[in-house]
Amino acid sequence: MNPKEFKKIAVIGASENEQKYGNKIVRDLRSKGFEVFPVNPKGVTVDGIKSFTTIEQLPRDTELLVFVIPPERGLEELQKAVSFGFRRFWFQPGAGSKEIESFLKSTDSEYSIGKCIMIETSF
Structure with missing residues (x-):
């Protein structure tokens, strides 16, 4: 999956703290x-x-959901997202897990686990 193809991206775990990745990713x-x-x-x-x-x-019409939260919370939020019809997911390093990947494989979703979206969207 190439995140450069998308225009509308949600960051799950966005933070107002500029030192946290949930903020850095939004700004980037x-x-x-x-x-x-x-x-x-x-x-x-x-x-x-x-x-x-x-x-x-x-x-x-949000095209991609980027997860920057711990995997324990991520699985629950992912399940909600799938139930609402979202199908493209990006799990930042540390946000993915075997349980998340197993769940994703049981859906018709596109996903990436363990790659940094800031690097993958560099032009």
């Missing part, structure tokens, strides 16, 4: 021209954008 993708939708249950503001508090709130 925006600087590369992607439309980014931060998701954080606290409704924080990330790089000037108010975050969505749940995956359910995301626009249905």
Whole structure:
């Protein structure tokens, strides 16, 4: 899967803390021209954008969901995302697990686990 093909990307685990990857990824993708939708249950503001508090709130035309959360939470959020019809997922290093990959293989989803989206979207 080539993330450069997408325009609308959600970051699950976006953070208002500029030192965290959930913030760095939002800023990096925006600087590369992607439309980014931060998701954080606290409704924080990330790089000037108010975050969505749940995956359910995301626009249905969001093309890729990037996970920057621990795998234990990631599996539950992934299952919700699939139930809402999302089918393209990116798990940053440390966000994936064997359980997540096993679940993804049981769906008709496209996914990447363990690669950094900031590197993969470098032009």
